[in-house]
Amino acid sequence: MNKKDVGYRLALAAEKVAYGEKHIVYSGPICKSMKVEGNKVIVTFTNIGKGLISQSGRKLKCFEICGKDGEYFPAEAQIKNNSVIVRSNEVHSPIAVRYAWANNPSGANLYNKEGLPASPFRTSELY
Secondary structure (H helix, E strand, C coil), X not given: CCHHHHHHHHHHHHHHHCCCCCCCCCCCCEEEEEEEECCEEEEEEECCCXXXXXXXHXXXXXXXXXXXXXXXXXXXXXXXXXXXXXXXXXECCCCEEEECCCCCCCCCCEEECCCXXXXXXXXXXXX
């Protein structure tokens, strides 16, 4: 286990919550909402800090999208204006998105510029 990173993140949370430091970003991006536009979904986040990034500048991974049948397919995802646009050629009328939805989501790489990773999410739980 990477205890140093865990300790660092707990210290950030303590600064924000216990000491009321308003300028501290203590969490990675957390899914806030989604909006369907045609065959794509636009996902917005809280805790973006100075902005969203892909770790190491690589293509975003671990995004999946589903239609009314509830079957999820791997999806392309890109950052645009501090939101993430998600789409797949397999899903023409999307209703939900999920990110890093696995026991050990290898390759999950959505972060904020402060270096904190996004939390796994499933948008169907928002509604």
